[in-house]
Amino acid sequence: xxxxxxxxxxxxxxxxxxxxxxxxxxxxxxxxxxxxxxxxxxxxxxxxxxxxxxxxxxxxxxxxxxxxxxxxxxxxxxxxxxxxxxxxxxxxxxxxxxxxxxxxxxxxxxxxxxxxxxxxxx
Amino acid sequence: xxxxxxxxxxxxxxxxxxxxxxxxxxxxxxxxxxxxxxxxxxxxxxxxxxxxxxxxxxxxxxxxxxxxxxxxxxxxxxxxxxxxxxxxxxxxxxxxxxxxxxxxxxxxxxxx
Numbered sequence: 001x002x003x004x005x006x007x008x009x010x011x012x013x014x015x016x017x018x019x020x021x022x023x024x025x026x027x028x029x030x031x032x033x034x035x036x037x038x039x040x041x042x043x044x045x046x047x048x049x050x051x052x053x054x055x056x057x058x059x060x061x062x063x064x065x066x067x068x069x070x071x072x073x074x075x076x077x078x079x080x081x082x083x084x085x086x087x088x089x090x091x092x093x094x095x096x097x098x099x100x101x102x103x104x105x106x107x108x109x110x111x112x113x114x115x116x117x118x119x120x121x122x
Numbered sequence: 123x124x125x126x127x128x129x130x131x132x133x134x135x136x137x138x139x140x141x142x143x144x145x146x147x148x149x150x151x152x153x154x155x156x157x158x159x160x161x162x163x164x165x166x167x168x169x170x171x172x173x174x175x176x177x178x179x180x181x182x183x184x185x186x187x188x189x190x191x192x193x194x195x196x197x198x199x200x201x202x203x204x205x206x207x208x209x210x211x212x213x214x215x216x217x218x219x220x221x222x223x224x225x226x227x228x229x230x231x232x233x234x
Binding site: 046102 | 158159161163169170171172173176177180182214216218219221222223224225226227228
């Protein structure tokens with residue numbers, strides 16, 4: 001059974017930093033791209049970042065480029081999101097997700113974690 | 123960025139009746155290898171999203187056959203042939219044709 005468990009969320013002041021972690025199990029972690037997606041309370045979903053199986057390729061949403069860094073440790077079956085220069089508008093539930101590549105060439109999250117809450121406030 | 127627009131934003135359905143959700147993209151989602159990269163997710167209350175449909179019309183593992191997806195170009199539809207109580211939640215479409223991935227704003231489905 002695929003399991004993704006996020007941790008590291010909490011209350012942080014504007015301008016502060018936070019590191020989110022996502023521990024994966026139930027699949028061969030090193031064979032899959034991984035993603036972070038956030039959800040502002042009561043609102044929709046917003047893609048943040050993707051990272052390739054070996055960590056060599058990373059993609060970011062423009063609004064977080066330079067502030068957020070996605071990384072992974074395949075020995076620990078974990079993916080991370082280092083967030084800095086946090087703003088009130090970064091307040092959200094942050095989900096990690098496993099990415100599946102279909103035979104068509106398309107790709108999407110297929111499994112999601114339960115999310116971790118980040119609140120940016122003074 | 124490709125903007126995904128869902129209608130309606132909310133839907134109240136009698137159990138056993140059909141339901142339909144529209145998702146329109148601001149740009150045509152180009153086909154590659156004959157496929158369009160459009161996905162549907164359901165987020166039940168208090169839960170994380172779960173994948174329902176991939177590549178427009180393919181049901182993900184374990185998804186009941188009352189769910190179906192269709193469409194091409196800029197217009198896509200998710201249909202539930204006979205709504206059940208367990209289908210309540212917020213439905214999102216998503217495109218991965220182009221980064222950034224973008225989601226529709228969500229359609230809340232409730233039972234009458």
